Amino acid sequence: MSSILVLPGDGIGPEIVDEALRVLDAAKARFGLDIDLDHGLVGGAAYDAEGDPLPESTLEKARAADAILFGSIGGPKWDTIERDKRPERGLLRLRSSLGLFANLRPAILFPQLAGASSLKPEVVSGLDILIVRELTGGIYFGQPRGIKEENGERVGFNTYVYSESEMKRIARVAFDLAMQRGKRVCSVDKANVLEVTELWKEVVTEEAKAYPEIELSHMYVDNAAMQLVRAPKQFDVIVTGNLFGDILSDEAAMLTGSIGMLPSASLDENRKGLYEPCHGSAPDIAGQGIANPLATIMSLAMLMRYSLQRGDVADAIEAAVEKVLDQGLRTADIHTEGTRKVSTGEMGAAVAEAL
Amino acid sequence: MSSILVLPGDGIGPEIVDEALRVLDAAKARFGLDIDLDHGLVGGAAYDAEGDPLPESTLEKARAADAILFGSIGGPKWDTIERDKRPERGLLRLRSSLGLFANLRPAILFPQLAGASSLKPEVVSGLDILIVRELTGGIYFGQPRGIKEENGERVGFNTYVYSESEMKRIARVAFDLAMQRGKRVCSVDKANVLEVTELWKEVVTEEAKAYPEIELSHMYVDNAAMQLVRAPKQFDVIVTGNLFGDILSDEAAMLTGSIGMLPSASLDENRKGLYEPCHGSAPDIAGQGIANPLATIMSLAMLMRYSLQRGDVADAIEAAVEKVLDQGLRTADIHTEGTRKVSTGEMGAAVAEAL
Ligand SMILES: CC(C)[C@H](C(=O)O)[C@@H](O)C(=O)O
Numbered sequence: 001m002s003s004i005l006v007l008p009g010d011g012i013g014p015e016i017v018d019e020a021l022r023v024l025d026a027a028k029a030r031f032g033l034d035i036d037l038d039h040g041l042v043g044g045a046a047y048d049a050e051g052d053p054l055p056e057s058t059l060e061k062a063r064a065a066d067a068i069l070f071g072s073i074g075g076p077k078w079d080t081i082e083r084d085k086r087p088e089r090g091l092l093r094l095r096s097s098l099g100l101f102a103n104l105r106p107a108i109l110f111p112q113l114a115g116a117s118s119l120k121p122e123v124v125s126g127l128d129i130l131i132v133r134e135l136t137g138g139i140y141f142g143q144p145r146g147i148k149e150e151n152g153e154r155v156g157f158n159t160y161v162y163s164e165s166e167m168k169r170i171a172r173v174a175f176d177l178a179m180q181r182g183k184r185v186c187s188v189d190k191a192n193v194l195e196v197t198e199l200w201k202e203v204v205t206e207e208a209k210a211y212p213e214i215e216l217s218h219m220y221v222d223n224a225a226m227q228l229v230r231a232p233k234q235f236d237v238i239v240t241g242n243l244f245g246d247i248l249s250d251e252a253a254m255l256t257g258s259i260g261m262l263p264s265a266s267l268d269e270n271r272k273g274l275y276e277p278c279h280g281s282a283p284d285i286a287g288q289g290i291a292n293p294l295a296t297i298m299s300l301a302m303l304m305r306y307s308l309q310r311g312d313v314a315d316a317i318e319a320a321v322e323k324v325l326d327q328g329l330r331t332a333d334i335h336t337e338g339t340r341k342v343s344t345g346e347m348g349a350a351v352a353e354a355l
Numbered sequence: 356m357s358s359i360l361v362l363p364g365d366g367i368g369p370e371i372v373d374e375a376l377r378v379l380d381a382a383k384a385r386f387g388l389d390i391d392l393d394h395g396l397v398g399g400a401a402y403d404a405e406g407d408p409l410p411e412s413t414l415e416k417a418r419a420a421d422a423i424l425f426g427s428i429g430g431p432k433w434d435t436i437e438r439d440k441r442p443e444r445g446l447l448r449l450r451s452s453l454g455l456f457a458n459l460r461p462a463i464l465f466p467q468l469a470g471a472s473s474l475k476p477e478v479v480s481g482l483d484i485l486i487v488r489e490l491t492g493g494i495y496f497g498q499p500r501g502i503k504e505e506n507g508e509r510v511g512f513n514t515y516v517y518s519e520s521e522m523k524r525i526a527r528v529a530f531d532l533a534m535q536r537g538k539r540v541c542s543v544d545k546a547n548v549l550e551v552t553e554l555w556k557e558v559v560t561e562e563a564k565a566y567p568e569i570e571l572s573h574m575y576v577d578n579a580a581m582q583l584v585r586a587p588k589q590f591d592v593i594v595t596g597n598l599f600g601d602i603l604s605d606e607a608a609m610l611t612g613s614i615g616m617l618p619s620a621s622l623d624e625n626r627k628g629l630y631e632p633c634h635g636s637a638p639d640i641a642g643q644g645i646a647n648p649l650a651t652i653m654s655l656a657m658l659m660r661y662s663l664q665r666g667d668v669a670d671a672i673e674a675a676v677e678k679v680l681d682q683g684l685r686t687a688d689i690h691t692e693g694t695r696k697v698s699t700g701e702m703g704a705a706v707a708e709a710l
């Protein structure tokens with residue numbers, strides 16, 4: 001028996017997670033899966049109910065579960081509350097408390113949605129990049145940090161810091177994943193300016209020696225931001241730190257033009273993981289039943305593959321999504337002439353049905 | 356009489372600067388400009404000759420000049436020398452020593468080169484963004500920094516730091532420039548995670564009060580990286596810190612598909628400035644006479660506009676470049692069928708001639 005904690009969160013979170021659960025039911029039926037579901041509050045919803053974006057009860061449930069299915073968090077409602085109570089803080093604490101250091105963000109272009117990209121078809125067709133982002137270190141968590149008074153004015157400061165062991169373990173995740181793909185890893189740094197990334201480059205290079213089949217390259221982050229626009233298909237796996245990974249994974253996701261389709265996984269040492277769509281909580285369209293549930297459904301597929309070791313179930317869910325796209329079903333965000341516009345619920349039902 | 360210091364640097368630097376000087380000669384003749392030229396060594400060339408990428412003699416000349424015309428620096432030859440002696444260090448010290456805190460990077464799509472972009476024509480046609488990047492602070496120069504031993508392993512660290520006064524002055528530059536353009540400024544931060552950028556957002560918002568006509572917006576850096584791909588024309592002026600500016604300005608430049616065309620200016624409080632092409636030193640094609648000199652020529656135009664207060668000369672140089680593009684002349688990097696491929700020297704001569 002496996003246990004999954006469901007954290008719908010804010011905005012469109014609850015409605016898209018509901019559809020993923022519908023697909024999970026279909027998967028249980030088809031594959032006879034034995035899964036125990038638990039539910040919890042996180043983000044603004046948790047703040048509203050309990051004054052904390054990550055209540056102790058949620059954290060306990062998260063520790064107990066094998067995997068977490070996460071919706072999305074945040075919204076203007078909580079933008080002005082005390083910094084430590086904001087929805088994002090709940091997510092950051094969750095990642096850190098559970099040691100979810102390896103963030104996997106695929107940027108894949110679905111052939112059915114090729115037209116949605118702002119890039120020319122020949123530049124992006126067949127795009128399949130995996131960004132491996134370090135998620136529990138770097139400048140996101142570095143100390144000291146804050147705002148102080150100095151020479152009569154305020155000064156803001158943060159610390160970008162990585163230890164060798166942190167660098168090693170994320171490099172190994174990237175190399176292991178690359179071995180199952182194109183065997184090419186590009187490590188992104190700013191070693192010509194930042195000492196911390198100079199060490200990063202050195203450590204990644206050292207770690208690569210255990211993977212003789214891997215072709216390792218290095219790129220400065222400014223160049224990487226450029227190359228993703230110029231010729232994104234040159235990349236197989238990109239590995240980088242927390243901040244650069246945040247920026248580049250969003251840029252890469254947008255190359256596909258359909259960020260409503262992209263899942264992510266955040267894994268610990270033992271492949272326990274948190275799975276969430278790449279897109280945000282979209283408070284402007286929440287509750288209207290028009291959000292795209294596919295990124296969350298694809299996140300469920302990643303959950304099956306990585307935390308539950310059920311690659312077969314993952315494949316089946318992904319195939320069901322492809323089938324529904326082939327049938328011409330589209331939520332509003334990916335709708336184009338000649339396809340059928342459907343609601344969040346219709347999309348979820350169609351995938352469950354296809355499964 | 357004005358004085359310009361010429362620092363050709365490494366790789367293609369010398370050949371592209373030569374063409375800019377040819378255009379300068381034509382400008383002198385046409386406008387009767389009284390300009391005193393000085394020359395100096397920087398980067399790898401300076402290291403080879405004097406063991407320092409920014410020799411004291413060069414720094415003195417730079418302090419004495421009204422403006423600096425800079426080629427490009429770096430190459431594999433110097434990648435493995437001691438960190439402090441690398442070509443980039445020379446440039447960083449030059450920016451810092453002269454207080455060149457305001458880096459202006461236009462990302463403009465030349466209609467004649469619309470096809471070169473990897474983005475769909477409708478997404479980028481007419482693109483005209485100005486990125487204002489803080490250049491002498493932030494994580495580039497923050498202390499403490501380095502690599503230390505801790506708990507038996509190495510730890511790399513850097514400090515991202517900005518004082519209120521540093522934030523204010525760059526915000527004002529952005530607002531002043533926006534007043535001469537579309538009057539819209541987007542300030543890019545990561546205020547949901549980094550305290551230093553939380554203060555940035557606050558200070559920029561405060562400074563904006565002196566500019567009632569400016570429409571100020573804020574965007575997280577990950578979203579900005581995404582929006583530049585999705586719909587770049589939504590931006591007028593973007594203002595941000597040193598590191599985010601490095602990444603976003605390169606990404607924005609690449610949207611045009613012709614980074615060989617884009618100039619930059621780095622200004623101090625008194626509009627003294629260093630002018631350099633956005634592209635690098637391209638050691639692989641150095642000395643072959645095929646590099647594109649137009650970014651350097653456009654940098655000369657910026658020099659005329661900002662440091663020499665000769666907007667008329669700048670306009671004339673820019674018009675000459677447009678004319679040559681209209682005539683169908685193209686260096687290899689921007690060459691397409693139906694246009695005439697020319698060498699670095701032919702391109703420079705054509706612009707000088709057109710002027
Ligand atoms: C919400 C925010 C704190 C978060 C991050 O920066 O990590 C988000 O942008 C992401 O990438 O998951």
Ligand SMILES: CC(C)[C@H](C(=O)O)[C@@H](O)C(=O)O
Nearest residue numbers: 192193222443444446447601
């Ligand atoms: C060469 C390097 C140090 C420099 C920087 O990062 O500032 C370059 O990328 C730039 O943008 O001018």
